[in-house]
Amino acid sequence: QKEVEQNSGPLSVPEGAIASLNCTYSDRGSQSFFWYRQYSGKSPELIMFIYSNGDKEDGRFTAQLNKASQYVSLLIRDSQPSDSATYLCAVNGDGSSNTGKLIFGQGTTLQVKP
Amino acid sequence: DTAVSQTPKYLVTQMGNDKSIKCEQNLGHDTMYWYKQDSKKFLKIMFSYNNKELIINETVPNRFSPKSPDKAHLNLHINSLELGDSAVYFCASSYPGFGTDTQYFGPGTRLTVL
Numbered sequence: 360q361k362e363v364e365q366n367s368g369p370l371s372v373p374e375g376a377i378a379s380l381n382c383t384y385s386d387r388g389s390q391s392f393f394w395y396r397q398y399s400g401k402s403p404e405l406i407m408f409i410y411s412n413g414d415k416e417d418g419r420f421t422a423q424l425n426k427a428s429q430y431v432s433l434l435i436r437d438s439q440p441s442d443s444a445t446y447l448c449a450v451n452g453d454g455s456s457n458t459g460k461l462i463f464g465q466g467t468t469l470q471v472k473p
Numbered sequence: 474d475t476a477v478s479q480t481p482k483y484l485v486t487q488m489g490n491d492k493s494i495k496c497e498q499n500l501g502h503d504t505m506y507w508y509k510q511d512s513k514k515f516l517k518i519m520f521s522y523n524n525k526e527l528i529i530n531e532t533v534p535n536r537f538s539p540k541s542p543d544k545a546h547l548n549l550h551i552n553s554l555e556l557g558d559s560a561v562y563f564c565a566s567s568y569p570g571f572g573t574d575t576q577y578f579g580p581g582t583r584l585t586v587l
Contacts (some may be wrong), residue, residue, distance in 0.1 A: 391574055402563055402578040430491040458528050459504050459567055459574050
C-alpha cells in the first residue's frame with residue numbers, strides 16, 4: 360500500500376516566523392509532488408508542485424524534494440494569520456503511468472498566531 | 474467563471490436512498506476525478522475518467538457508479554446510501570501527464586446520511 364505521511368499537528372508558529380511542513384512517501388517510483396492548502400470548509404487549492412530534487416521557490420513558499428530520503432517539505436516564510444489552514448501533501452501514485460492518481464497525506468494543520 | 478463546479482453543495486438524505494452528484498469543468502481538461510474526504514480530512518481518490526474512459530477505479534463499493542457523458546462532465550451516483558457514506562465529495566480535473574498534472578478541485582458536496 361503506497362502511503363504518504365504527514366504530522367497532523369497542529370503546528371503553531373508566531374506571525375512572521377518560518378513554518379516548516381514535512382511529508383514522507385513510500386513509493387520510490389513517485390515523480391510528481393504537490394502541496395495543497397485547504398481552508399476549513401473549502402476545497403484544496405494548489406500551492407506548489409515539484410518534480411526535481413532540490414528547492415523550488417515561489418514567493419514566500421519553498422518546496423524541497425529529496426527523492427533519496429523520500430521526503431518533501433514546504434517552507435512558508437514570514438507566516439501570516441491568513442496562512443492558517445490544513446496543508447495537504449500529495450504524491451502521484453502511479454509512477455510513470457501518468458494516470459493522474461494522487462495519494463494524499465492526512466494533512467498538517469498550521470496555526471499562525473498574531 | 475467557475476472552473477470546476479459541483480451540484481448540490483449539500484445533500485442530506487436517509488439511509489437506503491439513491492442520490493447523484495454532478496460535476497462540470499470548463500477548463501478544457503481531459504481528465505476528471507472523484508475524491509472522498511472523510512471526517513478526519515483524509516482525501517482519497519475514488520475514480521477518474523480520461524475523455525469519457527474510466528482510468529482509475531479504486532476499491533470502492535459497487536454502490537458507487539461514476540458516469541461521464543462527455544469530457545467536461547463527471548457524475549457520481551450512489552445507490553443504497555449507508556451511514557459511512559457521509560463525507561465531503563470533491564470533483565477535480567486536470568490534464569494527465571508529467572508536468573501538466575495539476576488537479577483543480579471543485580467546491581465539494583457535503584453528503585450527510587441519516
